[in-house]
Amino acid sequence: MSLVEWLGLLMVLFGLPFFFLGTVGLLRFPDVYTRLHALAKGDNVGLGLVCLGLGLQSGSLAMTLKLLLIWILMLIASATGVGLIARTALSRGVRPWGL
Amino acid sequence: MTFYLLLATALFLMALYGVFASRHLLRRILALNVMSTAVFLWLVTVARAAPGLDPVPHAMVLTGIVVTVSTTAVAVVLVVRLRASHRRHDLP
């Protein structure tokens, strides 16, 4: 394997803990807002690293750009979705934890 | 291949039980959808036994997915209307 492929593998492996920690946050945090916070942040960084790593491993520029496009679309969708869930929860009177 | 056949069989039986045993009509619709997916899985998996890729089952499943969504839409709208007019979500 070339250096670039090793770098790709390293990035994928580096991205996995973010998914894991995001999921732990989703399961263990006390209320909907903190859960959303953990999930959105952790998963987006994890997905970015995995996409970048896979792009490096694929060795083609077009594939890397496609994977990055997937990541950007995912960022937009997750930001909107998280905002919608949080605002809906707030307007339904779900109190943030500790307030 | 056997693995996916067994998976499809398990999904089908689960959904069949769900269709018969659920009271809520929306649950029955969900179970019917799972059941049709199981049948599609059967079709494509069995077709893979032949050498080469057989596109005919693929086309049939594509057709089936679109037909499933039309029947689901009609059924869901009927459930909503039933609830609005008769205040119930199951069949007598």
Add this chain to the structure above:
Amino acid sequence: MDALVPLFDALLGALLLWLAWQSIFAADLFRAVVSFMIFGLLMALAWVRLEAPDIALAEAAIGAGVTGALLLSALGRLPRERYAEAAQHILSHSYWLLFWAPVVLLAWFLWSLEAAPPSPPGLGEMVAIHQPAAGVDNPVTAVLLAFRALDTLLEIGVLLLGSLAIWSLGPSPWSTGPAMPSPALPAMARALFPAFVLVSVYLLWRGSHAPGGAFPAGAVMGAGGVLMLLAGARPWLTGGEQGPWRWLLTLGLGTMLVVASVTQFAGYVFFQYPSDWSGRLITLLELAAGLSIALLLFALYLGGQPPVRWRDRGWQ
């Protein structure tokens, strides 16, 4: 690396079974519907594993997208039942026979498959031999729009019939929609809608030589329309008798019927294309069918006849 493939299959199978169980037997209906949507997404992955990318595209856009939006909207219209009542599962004795008959049949089927696995070549070879005559490179498109075009015609007929049935049930129950809690959704929908159009045009163009075609393209476009509607857009699809809507909804069916009849009058069999024209005719049919499928899926989602004039609703 190959040792990981059965592991992946096993993991996928276990997840699919668990999600199907949740979507049928979960106490909370909302949980059931969301489980079903994730089930559709993972099924798309399973279709990729089974080397059926066309089905994967359609399943992701229709199974998880349009069906999920439809079920969620319906759930919003149904009052929340008490859990115990909603999750009631009773199987009366007379149903047990109905349940066990397919079980026995399936067991026998599996056993006979194990005893004598199917060895015939299937229809793959036939399609491969005749495909040059169809004028397209993608075998699935060739089957859908050349060899078994009658199936596709009837299927678009079913879609049209479905939306006809829904329109005849009265006005759309969710034409007013929920109050928008955030300005982010309309902004995102406006930003992403061109991407939906681009992807579906690309899929349509790609369909002649690679996985794609009218069905995935129409599904992506229909899902984009549903997203715009959820984001508070006022669609120009109205229930008025004037206007292009009824024509556009029947465009796919109409074009297919016209092509089939014209070729029949020109001395060919019903739906037999002159071989020089085959590729171009299939492109025309795909274009018409894709547009019609997108609009029909949108009409199915509406759940009733759209109003003659859409009311304004921005975010609050």
